[in-house]
Amino acid sequence: MEPTTYIWMNGRLVAWEEATVHVLSHGLHYGTGVFEGIRAYETDRGAAIFRLTDHMERLVRGAKALGIPLTWSVDDLVKAAKELFAANGLRSGYVRPLVFYGTGSMGLNPAGASVEAIIAAWEWGAYLGEEGLRNGITVGVSSWRRISHEALLPNAKATGAYVNSVLAKQEALAAGYDEAILLNAEGHIAEGSGENLFLVRDGVVSTPPVAAGCLEGITAHTVRTLLVEDGYEVVERNLTRTDLYYADELFFTGTAAEVTPIREVDRRPVGLGEPGPVTRRAQELFMATATGRLGRHEEWLDFV
Numbered sequence: 142m143e144p145t146t147y148i149w150m151n152g153r154l155v156a157w158e159e160a161t162v163h164v165l166s167h168g169l170h171y172g173t174g175v176f177e178g179i180r181a182y183e184t185d186r187g188a189a190i191f192r193l194t195d196h197m198e199r200l201v202r203g204a205k206a207l208g209i210p211l212t213w214s215v216d217d218l219v220k221a222a223k224e225l226f227a228a229n230g231l232r233s234g235y236v237r238p239l240v241f242y243g244t245g246s247m248g249l250n251p252a253g254a255s256v257e258a259i260i261a262a263w264e265w266g267a268y269l270g271e272e273g274l275r276n277g278i279t280v281g282v283s284s285w286r287r288i289s290h291e292a293l294l295p296n297a298k299a300t301g302a303y304v305n306s307v308l309a310k311q312e313a314l315a316a317g318y319d320e321a322i323l324l325n326a327e328g329h330i331a332e333g334s335g336e337n338l339f340l341v342r343d344g345v346v347s348t349p350p351v352a353a354g355c356l357e358g359i360t361a362h363t364v365r366t367l368l369v370e371d372g373y374e375v376v377e378r379n380l381t382r383t384d385l386y387y388a389d390e391l392f393f394t395g396t397a398a399e400v401t402p403i404r405e406v407d408r409r410p411v412g413l414g415e416p417g418p419v420t421r422r423a424q425e426l427f428m429a430t431a432t433g434r435l436g437r438h439e440e441w442l443d444f445v
């Protein structure tokens with residue numbers, strides 16, 4: 142990661158290397174925070190942050206779910222992200238907002254701890270590699286189950302909950318896969334370690350429901366909307382491991398992963414072992430939208 146000049150911290154732009162926190166921050170010990178991941182793309186009208194308001198709304202919803210008393214509004218955070226992006230002179234890249242409890246309490250009860258908010262932005266290429274975007278990645282079903290709705294909030298980007306994703310990612314890489322797919326406790330497909338999953342069989346596109354333990358992905362919503370507008374049938378349903386093996390196409394969606402084809406699952410080729418036509422169409426539609434070339438859904442572009 143290449144450092145940029147500034148990080149927005151509690152309302153001001155501070156130098157990248159000075160954006161530090163105290164070692165007794167509550168969030169550092171107990172994972173009490175929420176974060177976002179957002180991408181900005183170069184368009185012919187300058188940099189546009191993709192679905193910035195939707196991401197900040199999800200951040201604020203997550204903070205509410207965790208009971209974090211955030212004083213910054215969605216509008217404040219949208220403004221701050223744009224100001225930071227411009228100050229760093231970026232044309233495209235990644236934006237990382239984070240809200241967490243700081244110092245003031247070392248017990249589990251965070252009452253009395255400060256609430257800290259930061260936004261960082263930097264240049265970032267393909268999360269699963271350019272080669273992965275072109276030819277597809279390999280995935281393995283993880284031995285780790287996706288966190289359940291009974292224990293945590295899978296539909297919130299809560300920092301502590303990401304230990305689950307980290308374990309699955311490390312296991313997948315150690316086994317020689319590029320990425321993991323996590324099942325939930327019932328054996329239904331939840332998602333990747335940081336991506337939503339889509340499956341194509343006989344021309345129908347399926348994706349697991351939020352109740353299965355996935356994040357309500359903004360890229361997933363984008364891709365579903367675009368595919369439906371393009372005439373595809375997209376259904377939300379519980380999927381099993383067998384469905385993965387029988388699929389004609391599989392792909393991941395996510396802010397970091399964008400639309401990444403999956404060419405192999407548990408060492409079995411997906412379809413013909415190369416990205417299929419629906420995956421390619423989803424990639425094209427997504428990139429055209431995010432870079433302002435589609436001519437529709439300009440409401441999703443927040444120009445810096």
Ligand SMILES: Cc1ncc(COP(=O)(O)O)c(C=O)c1O
Nearest residue numbers: 335336337356358359360395396
């Ligand atoms: C666990 C998890 N699932 C799915 C996604 C994809 O969500 P989005 O498309 O909103 O980035 C992410 C990334 O934010 C994630 O961390």
